[in-house]
Amino acid sequence: MPAAPAAAFFDEMNVPDGGVRAGYEAISEWLKQAPRELLVNRKLEAEHFFRRIGITFNVYGDNQGTERLIPFDIVPRVLTSTEWQRLVRGLEQRMKALNAFIADSYNGREIVAAGIVPEELILQNPAFQPEMTHFTPPGGIHVHIAGIDIVRVDADTFYVLEDNARTPSGVSYMLENREAMMRLMPELFGSLRVAPVDNYPDALLETLRSLAPRSASKDPTVVLLTPGPFNSAYYEHSFLADKMGVELVEGRDLLVRDNCVYMRTTEGPRRVDVIYRRIDDDFIDPIAFNPGSMLGVPGLMSAYKSGNVTISNAIGTGVGDDKAIYSYMPEIIEFYLGEKPLLSNVPTHRCREPEALRYVLSRLHELVVKEVNGSGGYGMLVGPHATKAERDAFAAKLKAHPDDFIAQPTLALSTVPCFVDSGLAPRHVDLRPYVLCGADGVRCVPGGLTRVALKEGSLVVNSSQGGGTKDTWVVET
Amino acid sequence: MLSRMADNLYWLSRYTERAENLARILHVAQRLAALPSAYAGASNEWESAIATAACADSFKEIYPDGATRENVIRYVVDSPANPTSIKACIETARSNARAVRTAITSEMWEILNEGWNEMRGIEFDGISQSALTQFLQRVQQMSLRFDGAAYRTMLRSDQYWFQRLGTFTERADNMARLLDVKYHLLLPEKEPVGGGLDYFQWSSILRSVNALTSYHWVYRENVKPWLVADFLILRPEQPRSLISCYLELNDYLDQIAEAYGRQGPAQHIARSTTARLQNADMDQIFQSGLHEFLVEFIEDNNRLGAAITQQYLS
Numbered sequence: 001m002p003a004a005p006a007a008a009f010f011d012e013m014n015v016p017d018g019g020v021r022a023g024y025e026a027i028s029e030w031l032k033q034a035p036r037e038l039l040v041n042r043k044l045e046a047e048h049f050f051r052r053i054g055i056t057f058n059v060y061g062d063n064q065g066t067e068r069l070i071p072f073d074i075v076p077r078v079l080t081s082t083e084w085q086r087l088v089r090g091l092e093q094r095m096k097a098l099n100a101f102i103a104d105s106y107n108g109r110e111i112v113a114a115g116i117v118p119e120e121l122i123l124q125n126p127a128f129q130p131e132m133t134h135f136t137p138p139g140g141i142h143v144h145i146a147g148i149d150i151v152r153v154d155a156d157t158f159y160v161l162e163d164n165a166r167t168p169s170g171v172s173y174m175l176e177n178r179e180a181m182m183r184l185m186p187e188l189f190g191s192l193r194v195a196p197v198d199n200y201p202d203a204l205l206e207t208l209r210s211l212a213p214r215s216a217s218k219d220p221t222v223v224l225l226t227p228g229p230f231n232s233a234y235y236e237h238s239f240l241a242d243k244m245g246v247e248l249v250e251g252r253d254l255l256v257r258d259n260c261v262y263m264r265t266t267e268g269p270r271r272v273d274v275i276y277r278r279i280d281d282d283f284i285d286p287i288a289f290n291p292g293s294m295l296g297v298p299g300l301m302s303a304y305k306s307g308n309v310t311i312s313n314a315i316g317t318g319v320g321d322d323k324a325i326y327s328y329m330p331e332i333i334e335f336y337l338g339e340k341p342l343l344s345n346v347p348t349h350r351c352r353e354p355e356a357l358r359y360v361l362s363r364l365h366e367l368v369v370k371e372v373n374g375s376g377g378y379g380m381l382v383g384p385h386a387t388k389a390e391r392d393a394f395a396a397k398l399k400a401h402p403d404d405f406i407a408q409p410t411l412a413l414s415t416v417p418c419f420v421d422s423g424l425a426p427r428h429v430d431l432r433p434y435v436l437c438g439a440d441g442v443r444c445v446p447g448g449l450t451r452v453a454l455k456e457g458s459l460v461v462n463s464s465q466g467g468g469t470k471d472t473w474v475v476e477t
Numbered sequence: 478m479l480s481r482m483a484d485n486l487y488w489l490s491r492y493t494e495r496a497e498n499l500a501r502i503l504h505v506a507q508r509l510a511a512l513p514s515a516y517a518g519a520s521n522e523w524e525s526a527i528a529t530a531a532c533a534d535s536f537k538e539i540y541p542d543g544a545t546r547e548n549v550i551r552y553v554v555d556s557p558a559n560p561t562s563i564k565a566c567i568e569t570a571r572s573n574a575r576a577v578r579t580a581i582t583s584e585m586w587e588i589l590n591e592g593w594n595e596m597r598g599i600e601f602d603g604i605s606q607s608a609l610t611q612f613l614q615r616v617q618q619m620s621l622r623f624d625g626a627a628y629r630t631m632l633r634s635d636q637y638w639f640q641r642l643g644t645f646t647e648r649a650d651n652m653a654r655l656l657d658v659k660y661h662l663l664l665p666e667k668e669p670v671g672g673g674l675d676y677f678q679w680s681s682i683l684r685s686v687n688a689l690t691s692y693h694w695v696y697r698e699n700v701k702p703w704l705v706a707d708f709l710i711l712r713p714e715q716p717r718s719l720i721s722c723y724l725e726l727n728d729y730l731d732q733i734a735e736a737y738g739r740q741g742p743a744q745h746i747a748r749s750t751t752a753r754l755q756n757a758d759m760d761q762i763f764q765s766g767l768h769e770f771l772v773e774f775i776e777d778n779n780r781l782g783a784a785i786t787q788q789y790l791s
Contacts, residue, residue, distance in 0.1 A: 052587075229576045242579040253481050264480040266635060266789040267737050 010154045010414040011426055012077065023078040023475040026191050031075065031417070031424060039419050042074050042184045049180050055172065055235055070173065071468035073418045076181060076188075077429060077450040081195070084446055084474040087158060087433065090343030091148055092442045093333060095435045098165055100336035102142040102320045106132045116331050118352075125325075126373060127166075127318025129281060131288060135305055138213045139439035142314040145204070145276075147171075147449075150343070150431045152414040159346045159411070160329070161430065165321040166313065167278050170449045171434050172236035175200060175243075177471040178447070195446035195474040200434070201243035203445060207438035208274045211310045216273035222246045223263060225254070225277040227295045237278050251279070256299030259306040274310040275300075281315050323406050324350070324372040347409060351402040360407040361398065364391045367407045369398065384410055413459055416470065418452060428453045430461050431472065446474035482577050483639040484790035489573040489581075490627075490643030493589070496566035497620030498651040499553055500613040502529050505685040507610070510546060512677060523549040529658045532559055550609065555601045563616060567596055581640075582630040585623060592619035635736060638729040642785060645729075649722035649778050655685060656709060657771040663706045665763035679705050686717045706767065707759045719774060723751040726781070733789070743784040750777050 013024045020028040031039075050069050079087070104111055105122045112119045122128060147168030149161040178197050182189055205222065212220035226237035228250050241248035253263050254272065262269035277284060283293040288301035303309050319325070325332075327348040333341045349356040349367075360367060364383045371379035381394045398405055415426035433448035450470040451461035461467040506526035523544035527536050530553050539558050540548045555564040571593040574586055592615070599612060624644065631637040656663065662678050679700045683689040688708065689700075695714060696704050710719050726747050734740035762770045 053583075229572065238578045247479050247482075248579060249479060250481065253479050264791070266478050266480055266483045266639070266733075 022477045023080040076473045077470045080477045097333040129316030132316040137314040138310045139211045144312045147432045163321040165317045169233045172239045174449045181471040193476040197447040200445045203443045205244045207436040210438035210440040212273045220273035222274040223249045254297040259303045261309045349407040351405040369407045447472045485573040485577040486640045487643035491647040492566040492570040494647040500616040584626040645722045645725045660767045663702045720754040741788045746781045
């Protein structure tokens with residue numbers, strides 16, 4: 001996307017008149033007095049720390065076994081506790097609504113009967129799993145772990161950009177970034193009251209244990225199911241298993257006998273009650289889904305439907321997090337909870353609706369058009385950035401398959417100062433807080449993963465495209 | 478613990494130990510090959526290095542013309558055709574370690590990771606003599622450090638015991654193979670000895686397991702072939718001897734049996750092999766044939782490996 005003049009964006013630290021926003025005072029002060037060499041040193045120390053512990057992601061299609069570091073920026077991103085409280089209420093509300101919607105999608109579909117969400121958006125959704133129809137997972141909850149992506153455009157406005165209700169990743173960065181910052185900047189932690197995040201693995205384990213099936217003992221066995229060391233998020237899988245003190249299993253470590261799940265141990269088969277899986281639906285059971293999958297466990301789905309094991313997140317939660325359903329979230333929240341949404345959606349035009357389509361076609365030069373089932377920027381048109389010819393070609397596609405697209409205004413994402421080669425400079429950020437929902441309630445540790453577009457002017461925070469991360473501090477003011 | 482995790486720990490240790498032994502074999506072959514033929518005897522050192530490395534058959538397929546310094550080093554160090562080259566052993570050990578990161582200590586991980594990174598930076602094509610010697614030394618050091626890190630940093634639980642089982646099963650196998658390749662040199666006391674020509678061969682056997690100095694401390698004698706055999710098979714003071722390996726194996730298998738509250742074929746096999754070594758004496762072994770004794774030992778050791786796999790790792 002094109003770079004707009006810096007003043008057009010909301011700077012989360014600095015006020016245009018030269019002041020500093022609440023929560024950032026101590027950090028701004030510290031940055032001002034810190035000599036450049038000190039910052040350079042801290043940056044190197046951070047890199048050394050991450051390399052030594054091996055927090056890496058694998059690069060696919062590279063048989064040299066390349067394991068890369070995600071760049072880390074040493075300037076923390078701050079949210080005041082007041083801002084955070086506001087966000088949390090909105091996140092909890094959204095989590096409840098997501099769960100209500102997914103449960104309804106696989107049962108009576110009252111929201112369809114009420115004329116709010118078109119039935120085909122549910123039934124024809126590629127993530128819809130007919131196997132789940134009329135099945136109630138343990139605790140009646142489908143989404144146990146969600147990553148809800150949030151962007152900010154001014155002092156008061158936060159938008160939800162995307163709901164991730166399948167197997168959201170990145171939480172290990174939230175934890176390791178904090179670990180690194182506490183080593184690098186002890187002086188700041190001494191003067192600020194930063195809310196801790198390191199209880200996340202405990203909160204996750206409590207959530208998972210609360211969801212154990214009724215057949216489980218009082219001390220249910222939880223495992224983390226990974227596709228294996230070649231998966232790009234393998235570090236995170238082993239990190240979380242280690243912090244929770246649960247076994248990190250692969251599909252071949254599990255077996256299903258008489259509709260119960262066991263893991264193969266040196267002392268013989270041992271019963272498994274809850275599986276925190278980091279494998280997609282399609283690969284989880286070669287009998288029920290993709291028969292070519294070597295990653296899954298034959299018979300797992302049948303054990304699940306017999307009520308003998310909990311799979312977390314439930315199968316088929318993707319029906320609640322695609323871009324078409326996203327546009328209905330405000331209505332979904334009102335329908336199930338009878339409340340006004342506390343967090344706004346980005347205003348979204350559904351091209352399936354004739355009036356919206358007309359509007360989108362007339363404003364292509366200023367909108368972002370996204371494919372409903374696309375991700376990672378694939379099949380997307382960034383209007384202000386595209387040539388006339390590109391827009392015309394896209395318009396033709398849009399007219400032919402309007403159902404496949406939504407459109408949104410180009411957002412002016414907020415910025416936070418980053419320490420880059422040229423010194424301190426504003427860079428665009430987003431935020432992914434992690435929301436947990438167990439049978440015993442919703443949990444959300446104060447913080448999240450702040451992703452930052454390290455290239456000047458860039459709005460793309462993805463690590464594959466020059467994105468980095470920052471530690472996120474929720475600070476008492 | 479998960480069987481796969483125990484399996485990974487077991488093999489990770491076997492491969493690290495094997496890499497070290499292969500490095501020692503090449504190291505000693507280099508020394509012997511450098512001696513004038515009047516000292517080194519008639520044997521082709523590279524031929525026996527390949528035999529000791531237990532890859533003679535697959536080697537002959539690729540190099541039908543026989544063993545030379547170049548092709549043996551190539552094959553044992555990094556040939557893609559050799560699934561248990563030093564390079565492959567280190568690769569496998571490191572990827573096993575990565576798959577069980579949570580079961581080993583960070584010290585152990587860092588040693589393997591560092592060794593692997595270092596190895597990846599080496600161009601083996603046309604490697605110089607000195608660079609090769611340095612690499613072989615680094616491999617031995619890596620294994621020593623890994624062993625020490627395991628000993629000093631691992632929690633004494635089944636994870637540690639399976640890691641140790643791998644080390645000693647492999648060490649026993651390697652030691653028996655090394656002796657078997659040279660068995661014709663290890664003659665009983667009564668046999669006439671070939672006029673000292675084999676002296677460097679005998680001492681090379683000791684050297685390849687780092688036991689030359691300790692031999693003198695134990696026997697206070699010149700290097701004599703039957704004593705070399707005695708030292709490396711039956712002496713519990715020698716930490717790499719077959720009996721030492723089996724005393725360790727017994728110990729760890731017993732600890733596992735006690736922790737799990739049951740025992741099985743692995744414990745029985747280990748115990749009977751140990752008893753046989755404890756009751757044997759060198760005269761008797763020479764009488765019924767050293768070669769036959771070693772072949773039988775290698776088979777028993779393989780049976781133990783299979784029993785461990787069956788009982789715990791699958």
